[in-house]
Amino acid sequence: MASNKLAALVEEDRVHRSVYTDPEIFNLEMEHIWEKIWVYCGHESQVPKVGDYYTLQIGRQPMVMVRDKDQRVNVLYNRCPHRGVQLCGNQSGNTGNGFVCSYHAWSFHLDGKVRAIPLMKGYEDTRWNKDNPDCSMRAAARVESYRGFVFASLAESGPSLAEFLGDARVAFDDICDRSPVGEVEAVPVCHRVMQRSNWKFFMENQLDALHASVTHQSTGVSARRVEQRVKDEKGSAPLFFHYLSAFATSFDQWDSVQTVNFPNGHGILKAYMGLRPTDPDTVAYEDLLRKAYGEQKTEEYLSRSIHHVLVYPYLSVQSPLQQLRCLRPIAPNKTLSEIWHFRLKGVPDAIYKRSLWYFNLVNSPSTMINADDLENWTKGQWGLESEKAGDWVSFHRDHGRDTVEQGVHYSNSGTSEVVMRNQFQAWKQYMSQAPAPNKAKSPETKEAA
Amino acid sequence: MSEMRVKEELGKGVVIEAIESMTGAESIAPDHMGRGSAPATFYVPSTAVCSPQQRMEFENLLYLQAIALDAKRWQDWMDMFTEDGMYWAPSRPEQTDWELEPSIFAEDRLLMEIRMGRLMHPNAWSQAAHWQTNHLVGNVLVESLTESTAEVYSRFQMMELRRDDVRHLGGSYRHSLVKVNGQWKIKMQRVDLTNAQAAFDYVIQAWV
Numbered sequence: 011m012a013s014n015k016l017a018a019l020v021e022e023d024r025v026h027r028s029v030y031t032d033p034e035i036f037n038l039e040m041e042h043i044w045e046k047i048w049v050y051c052g053h054e055s056q057v058p059k060v061g062d063y064y065t066l067q068i069g070r071q072p073m074v075m076v077r078d079k080d081q082r083v084n085v086l087y088n089r090c091p092h093r094g095v096q097l098c099g100n101q102s103g104n105t106g107n108g109f110v111c112s113y114h115a116w117s118f119h120l121d122g123k124v125r126a127i128p129l130m131k132g133y134e135d136t137r138w139n140k141d142n143p144d145c146s147m148r149a150a151a152r153v154e155s156y157r158g159f160v161f162a163s164l165a166e167s168g169p170s171l172a173e174f175l176g177d178a179r180v181a182f183d184d185i186c187d188r189s190p191v192g193e194v195e196a197v198p199v200c201h202r203v204m205q206r207s208n209w210k211f212f213m214e215n216q217l218d219a220l221h222a223s224v225t226h227q228s229t230g231v232s233a234r235r236v237e238q239r240v241k242d243e244k245g246s247a248p249l250f251f252h253y254l255s256a257f258a259t260s261f262d263q264w265d266s267v268q269t270v271n272f273p274n275g276h277g278i279l280k281a282y283m284g285l286r287p288t289d290p291d292t293v294a295y296e297d298l299l300r301k302a303y304g305e306q307k308t309e310e311y312l313s314r315s316i317h318h319v320l321v322y323p324y325l326s327v328q329s330p331l332q333q334l335r336c337l338r339p340i341a342p343n344k345t346l347s348e349i350w351h352f353r354l355k356g357v358p359d360a361i362y363k364r365s366l367w368y369f370n371l372v373n374s375p376s377t378m379i380n381a382d383d384l385e386n387w388t389k390g391q392w393g394l395e396s397e398k399a400g401d402w403v404s405f406h407r408d409h410g411r412d413t414v415e416q417g418v419h420y421s422n423s424g425t426s427e428v429v430m431r432n433q434f435q436a437w438k439q440y441m442s443q444a445p446a447p448n449k450a451k452s453p454e455t456k457e458a459a
Numbered sequence: 460m461s462e463m464r465v466k467e468e469l470g471k472g473v474v475i476e477a478i479e480s481m482t483g484a485e486s487i488a489p490d491h492m493g494r495g496s497a498p499a500t501f502y503v504p505s506t507a508v509c510s511p512q513q514r515m516e517f518e519n520l521l522y523l524q525a526i527a528l529d530a531k532r533w534q535d536w537m538d539m540f541t542e543d544g545m546y547w548a549p550s551r552p553e554q555t556d557w558e559l560e561p562s563i564f565a566e567d568r569l570l571m572e573i574r575m576g577r578l579m580h581p582n583a584w585s586q587a588a589h590w591q592t593n594h595l596v597g598n599v600l601v602e603s604l605t606e607s608t609a610e611v612y613s614r615f616q617m618m619e620l621r622r623d624d625v626r627h628l629g630g631s632y633r634h635s636l637v638k639v640n641g642q643w644k645i646k647m648q649r650v651d652l653t654n655a656q657a658a659f660d661y662v663i664q665a666w667v
Contacts, residue, residue, distance in 0.1 A: 199550040199561040202658035228583035232576025236569055254573060346658060351561055359559060369561050375659040376548070376564045378577055384661055385585035 015446040020438045022431065023409045024402045027394040029437070030208040034447040036342040037070075042444040043323060043437075044069030048154070048161040048174045050325055050336050051075045051085055053352065055158065055195035056102070061120065064102045067338045067346075068164060073150065074098045075160060076105065078120040085150040085162040086122045097147070109147065122147030157182045158193065177418075178276035181319035184329035187311040189354035190302035194332060201349040201375055207387035208394075209323065209339040212347065213433060215383060216318050216326040217279045219264040219424035220407075222257050225386055229378040230258025249287060250367035254378065267317070267424035273417045275322025275436030277429055280315040285330055291360035298357065322436055331365040333373055343391050349373045405430040500553040502631065502651065504612035509601040517611045518599050520643055521632070525594035525615070528666060533575040536666065537568065541637060541644040544568060546666060548650040563655060564666065571666075578665060585664060590621040592665075596632070607638040617667060626660060628667055629653045 016035070019026040029035055049068045056064050057077040064075045065088055074088040074097070088096045090111040097109040097118070108125050109118040117125040124146045133139050150162035154171040159182050161171050172179070186192050205212060215221060223230065233254030240247040271277040286292060299308045319327045324337040332352040339345050351369045353362055372379045393399065408426035412419045421428050520539070527536035540546070548563040557565045566574065577583055595616045602610040611634045619626050635647040650667055 197561060201550070201561070201563075203662060204658050204660045206661070225584065228577045228580035228586075229573070232580060233573045235576060236573050240569065251569075251573075363558060366559070366561065370565050371570075374550075374561065374563050376663045378574060381585045381662050381664050382583070385588070388661075 016441050016444060017438060020434045023406045024404050025434055027401055027403055030210055030391065030394045030403070031342050032447065033342055036208075036339070038441065038444040038447060040069040040339070043440045044339070045071065046163065046165040046168060047440070048152075048163045048169075048171050050321070051153075051160045051162050053158055053194075053196040053350070054083055054155060054160060056198070057083060059104065061104045061106050062102075063098050063105050065098050065100075067340075068150070068162060069339075071164065072096060073162070075162075076120055079107065082121075083153070083155065083160050084121050085153045085160070087148040087150075089147065090116055091124075091145055091147060092116050092127075118147050122149050157186045174274065175321065176274060176276060177272050178274075178278075178319055178321050180278070180314070180316070181321060181325070181327035181329050184311075184314055184316055184319070185327070185332050185352055187303075188299070188330070188332070189356055190298045191356045193355045194352035195355060197351040197353055199351070201373065203347050203349065203375055203380070203384075205345040205347055205384060205387055206343060207345060207384075207391040208342055209337045209345045210433070211387035211390055212326070212335075212337060212345065213275075213320060213323055214430045215387070216320055217269050217277050217429040219267050219269070219279065220261070221383075221386070222264055223259055223261060225382045226257035226379055228382070229254055230256070234258045248367075249285075249364060250371060253368050253371055257379065261425075265424045269421040269424065269426065269429050271412075271419040271421070271428055271432035273436070275320075275433040277320045277322070277432060279317040279424075281317045281424075282313070282315045282330075285364075286312060291358065291364075295357060295361050322433055328368070331368045333365070333369055335373070343395075405434070500551075502552060502633075504600045504633075505602050507601050507603045509604055513604065514599070514601055516643070517601060517609065517634075517636070520636070521596045521599060521611070521613055521634070524645075525596050529592050529594055531578075531665075533578060533665070537571050537575065539645050540568060540571070540648075541639060541646050542568060544645050545647045546571065546650070547647065548652055548655075548667065550655055552651050552655075563652060563663070564650070566666075574665070588622050590619065590664070592620075593618045609636040609643065610634070611636060615667075621661070624660075627654075628663070630655075630667075 016038070019029050019035075045068065051066055051068075051073070052064050052075050056062075057075060060077050060079050060081075062077045066073050066075060072088040073085055075083060075085050078084050088098050090097055090113065092111065093113055095111055095113045097111055098105060099112070105120075108120060109122075111117070115128050119125050124140055127133065127140065127145070130140070138145065150164055151166045152163040154161055156171060156175065156179060161174075163171075168174075185194055233251055237247045237251035237255045240251065267279065267281040269277055269279050286296075296308065296312065299311065303311065314330075316329055319329055321327065326335045328334070332354060334350045334352070336348045336350070337345050338348065351365070351373070371377070394403070405427040408421065408423055408428065409431070411423075412421050412426055412428045414420075419428050419432050524536060524539055527533075527539070544567070545557070546564055546566045547557045548565075549557065550561050550563055554560045554562075578586060596613050598612075598614040600612045602612050604610075611632075613632045613634075615630060615632055617628045619628065630650060630652040633647075633649040633651075634645055635649075636643045637646045638644075652667065
C-alpha cells in the first residue's frame with residue numbers, strides 16, 4: 011500500500027528536509043530501493059582469475075563478487091550460514107577454489123554451495139545438514155552484466171537490468187565504444203572518499219550546472235590564470251589545464267548546457283569536453299577507431315555530447331574519460347564513494363594519460379574540485395538537520411518550463427532543477443511500496459501543530 | 460544432585476596436545492593456505508656513508524619543508540623544488556610510474572601554482588573552516604650521496620585539525636635532491652601515505 015505520509019514529503023517542486031536526515035526513512039530507502047533494484051557491483055576485470063573476489067555493500071548487505079571456475083562472476087552474501095561470520099575478511103583478494111570460514115572451517119564452493127562441514131556426525135538427526143539449502147552461502151537473487159559491468163539485484167523479480175538502465179546504458183556504451191575492440195579493463199586503484207552527507211546531495215550535485223562556477227570558482231580562476239600564462243609563453247597549454255579552468259566559465263555558458271532526464275531518475279548532463287584535439291596522438295587514435303568501426307560509427311561514438319551520465323540513485327559516470335563514481339550509503343549523513351578509472355583496450359598510452367590527468371586532478375583524494383563540493387554537502391546536511399530553520403528544500407527553478415516527450419524531461423536551460431525533480435519522482439515511485447514511517451513527522455502534522 | 464554429577468565430570472577428561480597431524484582447518488580444506496592478502500610492498504631503505512654535518516643539512520631541509528606546510532607558507536614550500544621538480548604521492552607502494560598510474564598527487568610546479576592559487580583565493584569555500592596541520596619528520600636515512608645528488612628517506616606523522624575534528628596521516632618521504640647553485644633542491648619528492656588504501660574522510664587539500 012502506498013504510503014501517503016512518505017508521498018507527502020515529495021511535492022513536484024520541493025521536498026521535505028527529512029528525506030535527507032531521518033534514519034527511519036534511510037532504512038526504508040535501503041529496503042525499498044537499494045535492496046531491490048539493480049546495484050552496480052564492479053567490473054568483471056576486477057576479478058580476472060578463478061577465486062578472485064571483491065567485497066561490496068548492497069544497501070545494508072555485505073556482499074562478495076567472485077570469479078567461479080566456469081569463469082562466471084557470482085555475487086554472494088559474504089556470510090557463513092553457520093554463525094554469521096564474514097568469509098572474506100579483506101576488501102579484495104583471492105580465496106582459492108572455495109571459501110573457508112575462519113571460525114569453524116565450514117567450506118563453500120565459489121558459487122556458495124556448501125562443500126564440507128567438519129565433524130559432520132555432530133549434525134546427524136538434526137535439521138541442519140548438507141542437503142539443507144540454508145547450509146550454503148546465500149546468493150544475490152539476480153546477477154547480470156552489461157559490457158563487462160556487473161550488477162546484482164537482491165529481489166527475485168522486477169525489471170531486467172536493461173529495463174532498469176533504459177537509455178542510461180549509454181554510459182557504458184560510451185565508455186566501451188571508445189576502444190577499437192569495444193572493451194575496457196578496470197585500473198586496479200579504487201579511490202574511496204567518505205562524504206559526510208546524505209547520498210542525495212552527490213546525485214543532485216552531479217547534474218547541477220549552476221553550482222560549478224560558484225563552488226569551484228577558486229580552482230577555476232587559479233587554473234585559468236596559469237593556463238593563460240602558459241598559452242602566452244608557449245602558444246598552447248596542455249589539455250588538462252582546461253579540465254580545471256572550465257569550471258571558471260560564466261553562468262550563461264552553463265545555462266546553455268542541456269540536461270536530459272530519463273525515467274527511474276537517470277539523466278545526462280550534456281556538453282562536450284573538447285576531447286578531440288588534433289595532436290598526432292589523437293589523430294592516430296581516431297584512425298584506429300575508423301579502422302575498427304568505419305567513418306560513420308566513429309563519428310557517432312566520438313561526438314556524443316556527454317559530460318556525466320547518472321544511473322540513479324548511485325552512479326555518476328564520466329564516460330568520455332572512462333571514470334565512474336559509485337555511492338554506498340552508510341547512514342543518513344554518511345556516504346562512501348568508490349571512484350574507478352577504466353582503461354580502453356587496444357589504445358595507445360597517450361590516450362590513457364589524457365584521461366588519467368582528469369582522474370588525478372578531479373577524482374583523486376587530493377581533488378581541487380570535490381574539496382569544495384564535499385564542504386557544501388557537509389554544510390547542507392547540517393543545515394537540513396535543523397528542525398526550526400525551515401522544512402522545505404526548493405527545486406522551483408524552471409519548474410513547468412521543461413519539454414517532456416515520452417517520459418523524458420529535456421531541460422530548456424542547463425540550470426533547470428528538473429534534474430532533482432526527476433530524481434524525486436523516481437524516489438517517490440520506489441518508496442510507494444514502503445510502509446509509513448512511524449517517527450517521521452509528516453509536513454501536514456508539523457504545519458498544523 | 461547435579462552438583463555431584465558436575466564434580467564427577469570435572470574429575471576426568473583429556474589433555475589437548477599439539478600433535479604432528481593436520482589441524483582441524485587443514486583436514487577439512489588442505490588448500491586453506493593462500494587466502495591471506497598479498498603482503499604489502501614495503502620499501503626498505505638503504506644507507507650511505509654520510510658525515511654528521513651533511514646529515515644535519517638534509518634534516519634541516521626536511522624540517523624546514525614541514526614547517527613551511529604547517530605555516531601555510533605555500534610559496535616557500537614550492538621554492539624548495541627545482542624548476543622541473545615533482546611532488547608525487549602514489550596510490551600504491553608498488554607504483555613506479557606517475558605518468559601511467561593513478562596517483563593521489565602528481566604535481567609539477569605549474570600544478571602546484573594552481574593549487575596554491577586556489578588555497579589563497581578568497582572564495583575557496585572549503586578553506587573557510589579553520590584547519591591546521593602539525594608535521595613531525597624523523598627516521599631520516601641518507602640513502603645515497605654524491606657531490607651534486609642525494610637520496611634521503613624519512614618517515615612523517617601529520618596531525619590535521621579541521622573544525623572540531625582531528626585526523627592523522629602518516630607515511631614515508633623519499634626526497635631526490637640535486638645541488639643547484641650550491642643549494643640542495645628537491646627534484647622529486649615521493650610521498651607514500653600509509654592511509655592510501657583506507658577510505659579518506661574528506662579529501663586532502665594541501666600537500667602532505
